[in-house]
Amino acid sequence: MAAPGALLVMGVSGSGKSTVGALLASELGWKFYDADDYHPKENRMKMEKGIPLNDQDRIPWLCNLHDILLRDVTSGQHVVLACSALKKTYRDILIRGKNGAPLKSGESRKEEKPAEVQFLVVHLSGSFEVISGRLHQRKDHFMPPALLQSQFDTLEPPSPPENFIQISVDKSLSEIVAVIMETLKMK
Numbered sequence: 001m002a003a004p005g006a007l008l009v010m011g012v013s014g015s016g017k018s019t020v021g022a023l024l025a026s027e028l029g030w031k032f033y034d035a036d037d038y039h040p041k042e043n044r045m046k047m048e049k050g051i052p053l054n055d056q057d058r059i060p061w062l063c064n065l066h067d068i069l070l071r072d073v074t075s076g077q078h079v080v081l082a083c084s085a086l087k088k089t090y091r092d093i094l095i096r097g098k099n100g101a102p103l104k105s106g107e108s109r110k111e112e113k114p115a116e117v118q119f120l121v122v123h124l125s126g127s128f129e130v131i132s133g134r135l136h137q138r139k140d141h142f143m144p145p146a147l148l149q150s151q152f153d154t155l156e157p158p159s160p161p162e163n164f165i166q167i168s169v170d171k172s173l174s175e176i177v178a179v180i181m182e183t184l185k186m187k
């Protein structure tokens with residue numbers, strides 16, 4: 001497989017996606033996107049009220065992110081995306097756009113090969129206790145720590161054949177970045 005032109009840093013709220021993603025983008029000289037900045041205001045308001053998002057809330061948000069990233073990568077721009085991407089279907093949408101979304105009953109799909117964003121997926125994985133502790137220390141953020149349990153309940157960790165690595169959030173930021181840089185060199 002060709003070296004990926006896109007990195008997806010995923011995980012539950014507070015796992016370090018935004019921090020790690022921004023550091024990596026700066027190290028690599030790639031463009032950085034934080035998916036939180038692309039939530040419609042209805043999604044933000046819902047989370048602020050302590051209500052977890054559902055598929056209906058997330059699918060248009062993910063399709064929009066796919067379109068933005070696809071434009072970049074097809075023009076040769078490498079990108080880092082920090083995005084919760086908790087379910088396999090969500091990651092499929094980030095890769096393939098609405099062609100990655102499950103079909104509704106009665107719907108059919110044209111048999112053309114969709115344009116894809118080839119990601120290396122980096123899953124930042126950790127215990128509820130460690131991540132909850134970090135969320136409680138984080139200031140000025142709209143996401144209430146009380147939503148963390150629903151994030152763990154929704155999480156489908158990546159598994160083969162997804163192109164992914166999993167890294168423990170117990171590592172330091174510099175160790176996490178070093179592991180990802182090493183993996184990219186081997187791709």
Ligand SMILES: Nc1ncnc2c1ncn2[C@@H]1O[C@H](COP(=O)(O)OP(=O)(O)O)[C@@H](O)[C@H]1O
Nearest residue numbers: 013014015016017018019134138169171172173
């Ligand atoms: N590996 C790490 N070690 C220690 N603290 C971390 C680590 N990764 C992130 N943090 C801290 O944890 C908090 C949550 O990180 P953040 O990047 O906002 O997570 P997310 O974007 O996944 O919600 C921040 O205060 C950040 O500085």
Ligand SMILES: O=C(O)[C@H](O)[C@@H](O)[C@H](O)[C@H](O)COP(=O)(O)O
Nearest residue numbers: 012013014018036053084085143
């Ligand atoms: O899919 C979701 O439910 C949201 O994207 C959520 O996972 C995300 O975590 C929030 O936007 C809060 O932002 P932080 O991840 O930065 O806490």
